[in-house]
Amino acid sequence: MRKTHVESRIPNLGERDDLSVGLVTTFGRAVQVARTNLRMDEVVSIGAGGRFDLEGAPVGEFRLRVGSEQQLRAGEFVAELPLTISSGDNAPLELRLR
Secondary structure, X not given: OOEEEEEEEOOOOOXXXXXXXXXXXXXXXXXXXXXXXXXXXXXXXXXXXXEEEEEEEEOEEXXXXXXXXXXXXXXXXXXXXXXXXXXXXXXXXXXXXX
């Protein structure tokens, strides 16, 4: 399975500083990516300015879930967005929550 890097930002988080993201397959199965400390995990924290990186993300069609770490680990979320990850360099993404 080919893997790549995706740099993303969600600019309209508002006052929320407790949110994380999780990548899932189109069937809802959690996908592991490398966290900033290079440990593999299914949940990645959102940093300052709504920025996060999905390092070692697989190529394909996915859903990006946004929620607290507890919500994501329980299969729950506050928002879910479609995400296509291409091989090679992915342009930085700017995603907006509704």
